[in-house]
Amino acid sequence: MEEPVEDIADEIAEEAAGDVTSPVSGVSEALTAGASLLSTATHWRARRIRRGVNIELPAYLLVQCSWFMAFGLQMVLFPYLITDPNHLHMDGLALGLANMALSGPSVVFLLLGGVVAERADGRRLLILLHLMAAAPALLLALFVTRGSLTYPAMIAYGLTIGTVGAFMMPARDSIVNEVVERRARLGSSVTLQLGVTLATMAQFVAQIAGLIVAGYADKMTKMPDWMGGFGVGPIPAEELLFVQGGILALGAGFALWLAKGRQVRTGRKGLGGAFGDIVDGFHAVRSDGKLWAMTALMFGVGIFVIGAFLVVLPIINRDLYGFGPDGIRDMFVTFWMGAFVSSVVLSIFKRIKRQGRLLLIAQFLGSTSILAMMWDIPHWAFLGIVFLWGLAAGISIAMSRSIVQDAAPKEKLARVLSIYQLGFMAGAPFGAAMMGALVDLFGPQKIAIVPAGGMTLLIVWMIFFTPVWNMKGSAWLEHREKA
Numbered sequence: 001m002e003e004p005v006e007d008i009a010d011e012i013a014e015e016a017a018g019d020v021t022s023p024v025s026g027v028s029e030a031l032t033a034g035a036s037l038l039s040t041a042t043h044w045r046a047r048r049i050r051r052g053v054n055i056e057l058p059a060y061l062l063v064q065c066s067w068f069m070a071f072g073l074q075m076v077l078f079p080y081l082i083t084d085p086n087h088l089h090m091d092g093l094a095l096g097l098a099n100m101a102l103s104g105p106s107v108v109f110l111l112l113g114g115v116v117a118e119r120a121d122g123r124r125l126l127i128l129l130h131l132m133a134a135a136p137a138l139l140l141a142l143f144v145t146r147g148s149l150t151y152p153a154m155i156a157y158g159l160t161i162g163t164v165g166a167f168m169m170p171a172r173d174s175i176v177n178e179v180v181e182r183r184a185r186l187g188s189s190v191t192l193q194l195g196v197t198l199a200t201m202a203q204f205v206a207q208i209a210g211l212i213v214a215g216y217a218d219k220m221t222k223m224p225d226w227m228g229g230f231g232v233g234p235i236p237a238e239e240l241l242f243v244q245g246g247i248l249a250l251g252a253g254f255a256l257w258l259a260k261g262r263q264v265r266t267g268r269k270g271l272g273g274a275f276g277d278i279v280d281g282f283h284a285v286r287s288d289g290k291l292w293a294m295t296a297l298m299f300g301v302g303i304f305v306i307g308a309f310l311v312v313l314p315i316i317n318r319d320l321y322g323f324g325p326d327g328i329r330d331m332f333v334t335f336w337m338g339a340f341v342s343s344v345v346l347s348i349f350k351r352i353k354r355q356g357r358l359l360l361i362a363q364f365l366g367s368t369s370i371l372a373m374m375w376d377i378p379h380w381a382f383l384g385i386v387f388l389w390g391l392a393a394g395i396s397i398a399m400s401r402s403i404v405q406d407a408a409p410k411e412k413l414a415r416v417l418s419i420y421q422l423g424f425m426a427g428a429p430f431g432a433a434m435m436g437a438l439v440d441l442f443g444p445q446k447i448a449i450v451p452a453g454g455m456t457l458l459i460v461w462m463i464f465f466t467p468v469w470n471m472k473g474s475a476w477l478e479h480r481e482k483a
Helices: 005-016 027-083 092-119 122-146 151-185 192-214 237-255 270-287 289-319 325-348 355-374 379-407 410-442 446-465 474-482
Strands: none
Touching: 027 092, 027 122, 027 151, 027 192, 027 237, 092 122, 092 151, 092 270, 092 410, 122 151, 122 237, 151 192, 151 379, 151 410, 192 237, 192 325, 192 379, 270 289, 270 410, 289 325, 289 355, 289 379, 289 410, 289 446, 325 379, 355 379, 355 446, 379 410, 410 446
């Protein structure tokens, strides 16, 4: 490990301020004064470096918050503008095609995004991507304000945001590794596991805030009597779109506080070189048992968990309990609140010995809890199950990211992260289509056994045929060696 910056500065200062003499009268005093000035400058530079490194993690968390609060706003505003009678009033097929425009580019460009994230200056890339994401939101706000919103404009928005997101994910997620590494050089006790957990917490709380605020679009929501019964809203949709664009632009400002970061040079150039780098990333994932297992697990989560979340739960919400968009909002907020709570608890533990074991147990409990929905249960119990699902998701996201960040070769980190995320992104459309067809055939309640059974089989495979169950966290191992 490199020496802390103060130690390095002290050594330079001591050397500079040592016994400096000269046979020429007056020169010794001048050299001593110069050495003293050098010592002062060195200590000042050391303090400046420390301040810059210490501010990086808060700045990174604010970058994370800006993106995911805007994402929470988008989760409500995007379908609302398409389906609301006072705006576009389109049907389900139109909404489905618009969602494809929003998610499709991530599958197409995610791997290329990993290569770009490694080659580019991470700070400048984040600034550029945040500004590029802010522009379409602000344009939509202008269209809504002028009453000229069109369906092609929504499709264009989806394609733009989806493409930016494909490059954003590996760029943003790979930087946390460098931020934690630089803090460690200064003697910080923040581990990679804790850094990832803090980033996950920031994601969840920002997303929840965005969902809640977007729920007041163009309508007033009355608070429960125990909260005073007061009303909140309505907030015009165009104002919320301006807020979304402003938050994304603010993220570009937060990114200014990040360091430049490492840039990987593989010796390849052009589009062909990019594909060669992607192939190297796949080789890195396939040759490491933990990375391969995590990617396979995310593919399974995309098929069984996300498919159920996007299709089964909303239909149960509508057909069994008779709720509309307000019920979906409550369901989303409950889920992400559970994920946030488990992330807060995880942040207490800087070094978890059995990360993989905790991950698989959480996945099993979360996946099997949906079996209770096979029976008619009260709505509060339904939300309780969604909350448990969120608890499991928070653990799963934090632990899986920590495992991948730790196991991936540093020179291929962004590419590995993009492949890991692609497993999730590629599985979700298959899962949504499969669950939709099964729900039409058997109904939303009976089909709950499919995600529970599918994830259980995948977890059993992970336990017996991958190293995940018995692996030990690197932070725990390092701490044990030092002890």
